[in-house]
Amino acid sequence: MDSFIIHGNFVHSKNRFVLEEINDMNLVVLNNKIDGFYKTIPECFKNLEYYDYSDKIIIPGLSDLHVHAPQYQFRGLWMDMELLPWLDRHTFPEESKYKNLDYANKAYDIFVEDLKKSATTRVCAFATIHEEATLALMKKLEAAGLSGFVGKVNTDRNAPDILIEESDVSIKNTLSYIEKSKEFKNIKPIITPRFIPTCSDYLLKELGKISKEYKLPVQSHLSENLSEIEWVKELVPQSKSYADAYNIFGLWGINKTVMAHCVYSYESELELLQNKNVFVAHCPDSNTNLTSGVARVTALLDSGVNVGLGSDIAGGEDISILSAMKNAIKVSKLNKRLSHNNDGSLLFPEAFYLATKMGGQFFGNVGAFIKGYDADIVVLDDSSIKTTLKSELTLKERLEQYVYLKSSDCVFAKFVKGRKIED
Numbered sequence: 001m002d003s004f005i006i007h008g009n010f011v012h013s014k015n016r017f018v019l020e021e022i023n024d025m026n027l028v029v030l031n032n033k034i035d036g037f038y039k040t041i042p043e044c045f046k047n048l049e050y051y052d053y054s055d056k057i058i059i060p061g062l063s064d065l066h067v068h069a070p071q072y073q074f075r076g077l078w079m080d081m082e083l084l085p086w087l088d089r090h091t092f093p094e095e096s097k098y099k100n101l102d103y104a105n106k107a108y109d110i111f112v113e114d115l116k117k118s119a120t121t122r123v124c125a126f127a128t129i130h131e132e133a134t135l136a137l138m139k140k141l142e143a144a145g146l147s148g149f150v151g152k153v154n155t156d157r158n159a160p161d162i163l164i165e166e167s168d169v170s171i172k173n174t175l176s177y178i179e180k181s182k183e184f185k186n187i188k189p190i191i192t193p194r195f196i197p198t199c200s201d202y203l204l205k206e207l208g209k210i211s212k213e214y215k216l217p218v219q220s221h222l223s224e225n226l227s228e229i230e231w232v233k234e235l236v237p238q239s240k241s242y243a244d245a246y247n248i249f250g251l252w253g254i255n256k257t258v259m260a261h262c263v264y265s266y267e268s269e270l271e272l273l274q275n276k277n278v279f280v281a282h283c284p285d286s287n288t289n290l291t292s293g294v295a296r297v298t299a300l301l302d303s304g305v306n307v308g309l310g311s312d313i314a315g316g317e318d319i320s321i322l323s324a325m326k327n328a329i330k331v332s333k334l335n336k337r338l339s340h341n342n343d344g345s346l347l348f349p350e351a352f353y354l355a356t357k358m359g360g361q362f363f364g365n366v367g368a369f370i371k372g373y374d375a376d377i378v379v380l381d382d383s384s385i386k387t388t389l390k391s392e393l394t395l396k397e398r399l400e401q402y403v404y405l406k407s408s409d410c411v412f413a414k415f416v417k418g419r420k421i422e423d
């Protein structure tokens, strides 16, 4: 169990609209959890390890609610297609390489090393259909000190032969990966049907049963692209919406559920998101790169839906959730100006809230400096931003400038569940 003190200036979300600054304070972490802020250190804590980050910006750890680890090698490449041809042309061929464990090890080392240096402390990641490579990724993330979920992907139709599993083999391998991942403490399994087009009704139903029996969360994609939505209507004609296609097979709302994108989730689909308490992973970079459209984030929030941010590597190019914050704000402004709805644009405190306190709820009590929360803490160094205004800026403004200018920089220090991440 780790206990320590961090001295410095802190920013976190009080709620959706309000960022709180806590300046010149000592944050006490006891047994890996946040205890509280103290102006002077009480006698009983005097012997605890002490970190002084006085000139830095200290924020809670960020959550990436949607990332494809096996797509990291082609980040920043090949984004001139929409979703379905992009999957066929680029994504499936790359993911098929993970059958080879040597390739997977090499590629996942690169992914985990970069994730470790980022401001992300929690991930909800897709791996591939390959059990061995998926377990290798889990092992590397655990060894790096990170926390979250990694899904072995399920696919039994509409993909290249090399990425299709026979339905019962897919189920058997999923059960085996669940069993073998018991050795990990901070990285857990998650049920991961890739999306409706690549999963038969039978497979979806069986995965729903596994989620229920093993009390496992579920992740997938929803209403990302117009051609995809049309295809789902043909594939599951009995469903009332794309969302309903997951729901009728028992995949929604039994345990924690997160759906990436939801660009076209209106009316009955929105109602289902609300009723089943489904988290939406908003992925602004991917929405833009794959010309998918823009998720109506403020409308989702106004409807009471939980929203977090996702990098959606390699639909998105940047592993940084600070970058996703910045781009979530930008695309919301385009949505406001260009679409004929009454949506507002996202404010900076709202984007920060999605990345920390709201997205963090998918993992438990994560993403704020509140007593009893897991001590996920990130220290940012803004000394390389030269401006004559520095002494006039509030900590919140320094953070905003950091997000816009330095989102892809390595963090100065990072703690996950109260454990310091070492280089």
Ligand code: GUN
Pocket: 068, 083, 087, 091, 194, 195, 221, 224, 286, 312, 315
């Ligand atoms: N839908 C199904 N698979 C994928 C994927 O790998 N990336 C994105 N962005 N959408 C998907």
Ligand code: FE
Pocket: 066, 068, 221, 260, 312, 315
């Ligand atoms: Fe995705």
